Amino acid sequence: MKHLAQTLKALSDPIRLRIVLLLQAEGELCVCDLMAVLGLPQSTVSRHLAYLKRSCWVDTRRQGVWMYYTLSRESCIICRELLQILRQHAGNLPEAASDRSALAAFRKTKPELCP
DSSP states (O other): OHHHHHHHHHHSSHHHHHHHHHHHHHSOEEHHHHHHHHTOOHHHHHHHHHHHHHTTSEEEEEETTEEEEEEOTTOOHHHHHHHHHHHHHTTTSHHHHHHHHHHHHHHHTOOTTOO
């Protein structure tokens, strides 16, 4: 019961839900990508990502000083089924489309310091 509550609670925050939807649409993202799209400081984005990692939603990969995040490849059956539901119903929400557009715009002007 505790795992189920933690899994669902992770998606109850709008910022974490936006992160999951972006990762679902884009695959792997760097913290700087998420900061640009969400308009939040690194500390806030990292706090939400840490929560998602503790809840088994995301995996990490380090490349130099940069940390990359993807949806967990070994997520539980509940997470996999919830991701299918999100793909069917949440991917077309105006907020999700706006986030994808913001990411595409950021990537065109991405600073050299950010991979």
